[in-house]
Amino acid sequence: MREWEQRLLSEQMRGFPSPPWLWLAPNAFWKPDSPPQGRGLRLHRNPQAPGWTGDLRCSLPLPLPSESIKAIVIEHPAAEELEPLLSECARVLMPGGRVWVTLLNRCSPYRAHWQWQGARPPSVTRCRTLLQRQGIRCRSLRHYGPLWTQSGNTPGTALPALRALCVLEAEKRTEAYIGPIKASRVSWRDPVAT
Secondary structure: OHHHHHHHHHHHHHOOOOOEEEEEEOOHHHOOOOOOOOEEEEEEEOOOOOOEEEOOOEOOOOOOOOOOEEEEEEEOOOHHHHHHHHHHHHHHEEEEEEEEEEEEOOOOHHHHHOHHHOOOOOOHHHHHHHHHHOOEEEEEEEEEOOOOOOOOOOOOOOOHHHOOEEEEEEEEOOOOOOOOOOOOOOOOOOOOOO
16 A cells, blocks of 8 residues: 555656655655655654654754745654644645645544554544644545555545545645735816816
8 A cells, every 4th residue: 555655646746846845754664765856855753752754853843944845745644743743834835835645544444454553543624624724725635545455456436435545635825915006196087167
């Protein structure tokens, strides 16, 4: 499922021009083997200490300037760090930039494969709510992957809400400022009675 998920996310990023990107993986195994085009950072959770490691070692807040990243991929965020992570991603994301969040589907029968391993994924509803609080508008929610076994490696059309994986795509929107209006010349248009 890892290879399939990364192929899907790489295709999504190829379709979106994204020179500066950030890829946040749950562990070193999930870090993409071939990075997307352009420049960016591949980070994964540090198992020995709180924070992130990979192309650099850091913790939140990320050592990146505000509004400097065009595309962010967050693979399987931990429920306990979801709010500060999304807040930080909103800070570094450029207006018009995209965020892809992958979550395990809590309603899928496939959860029998991961629920006994201690995984506690956040709900899609909570993730959407936190993104909207940060000013990031959800564009789409799609379900992919197998229903029950690993053999269903293509995006299914049958029973989409029961697929193993949810991919949430969101975009940062900002309000456009109203520009200055050209002042018109004040004068009488009609003849004036004397």
